[in-house]
Amino acid sequence: MFEILSKEILAQSITKFVVRAPYVARKHKAGNFVILRVNDHGERIPLTIVDSDPGEGTITIIAQTIGKTTKLLSLQVKGDFLLDVAGPLGNPTPIHDYGTVVCIGGGVGTAEVYPIAKALKAAGNKLVTIVGARTKDLVILENELREISDEFVVTTDDGSYGMKGLVTNALGNFLKKSGSVQGVYAIGPIIMMKAVSDFTKPLGLKTFVSLNPIMMDGTGMCGACRVSIGGETKFACVDGPEFDGHLVDFEELMTRNRSYMDLEKVSLERFNGEPAGHECRTGAKEAANA
Ligand SMILES: Cc1cc2nc3c(=O)[nH]c(=O)nc-3n(C[C@H](O)[C@H](O)[C@H](O)COP(=O)(O)OP(=O)(O)OC[C@H]3O[C@@H](n4cnc5c(N)ncnc54)[C@H](O)[C@@H]3O)c2cc1C
Numbered sequence: 001m002f003e004i005l006s007k008e009i010l011a012q013s014i015t016k017f018v019v020r021a022p023y024v025a026r027k028h029k030a031g032n033f034v035i036l037r038v039n040d041h042g043e044r045i046p047l048t049i050v051d052s053d054p055g056e057g058t059i060t061i062i063a064q065t066i067g068k069t070t071k072l073l074s075l076q077v078k079g080d081f082l083l084d085v086a087g088p089l090g091n092p093t094p095i096h097d098y099g100t101v102v103c104i105g106g107g108v109g110t111a112e113v114y115p116i117a118k119a120l121k122a123a124g125n126k127l128v129t130i131v132g133a134r135t136k137d138l139v140i141l142e143n144e145l146r147e148i149s150d151e152f153v154v155t156t157d158d159g160s161y162g163m164k165g166l167v168t169n170a171l172g173n174f175l176k177k178s179g180s181v182q183g184v185y186a187i188g189p190i191i192m193m194k195a196v197s198d199f200t201k202p203l204g205l206k207t208f209v210s211l212n213p214i215m216m217d218g219t220g221m222c223g224a225c226r227v228s229i230g231g232e233t234k235f236a237c238v239d240g241p242e243f244d245g246h247l248v249d250f251e252e253l254m255t256r257n258r259s260y261m262d263l264e265k266v267s268l269e270r271f272n273g274e275p276a277g278h279e280c281r282t283g284a285k286e287a288a289n290a
């Protein structure tokens, strides 16, 4: 059992948890994720390890509430226990001093790019960070990223904060004025990672994306996380989650992620519809915390 030591609401539907998980904290490297179950009737969901403190034996995870399990997770409070936290999983991001790198986070992907940005900065790179969100209230980890970045730009779709526009506009502006960039790391909605990869491909600018297919076991056995990279089948959990963005079949990934949409909707509706106090199979916590 893995105790929740703190909980913080970062933005509407985005929650940060610090969880006691000493073995995971000891082995964590940037780019790793965990697969967790909230309770013994719950499904397994992958979440990036945003930060870790091996001394304290803690890891930080940040989750956006989009379906049943992330909703259930969002209802947990300090002092509750998560049933399993398996990890660290996935290949760590190769970290070297490349020169100048641009880290781009879209929405909750900002939390996922943060550990990579931090490690790249610590390795000596000049770090340019671009954070994109639909609107001001959804910008997360601004202070943390500003602090480690040599240049920092926020873009919002509605212009309510920072530059109005998309992260690709900000990347274009930076490339125009600066010239030389050795690598781009883009994490966020699939459509955003595709847009960044399409933008950088003709420029020959190496671009890495972290893929978020549906995962189950996280150990390369179930095949749920199958993705096509340069025409080859890979499993994101053991071969990734980070891949060369110019080789990813994003259309296939979007189609596969939509496979269970109807069932996921029903599952969330049932979860939301449980009468208060009902002892449901997904955990009765929501009634207590409502
Ligand atoms: C390696 C990896 C790391 C991740 N890290 C984070 C993280 O740090 N923070 C975070 O908030 N999320 C992260 N995700 C995504 C997270 O795992 C999903 O949002 C979660 O599994 C959804 O579960 P659910 O039951 O709440 O929603 P579901 O009911 O499963 O899905 C609800 C809706 O979201 C869509 N969806 C389902 N799975 C995914 C997915 N994997 N990615 C995007 N959309 C999806 C569905 O199409 C559906 O419409 C990560 C995914 C991977 C593979």
Ligand code: FES
Pocket (backbone or CB within 6 Å): 214, 215, 216, 217, 218, 219, 220, 221, 222, 223, 224, 225, 226, 235, 236, 237, 238
């Ligand atoms: S999650 Fe099962 S093979 Fe990757």
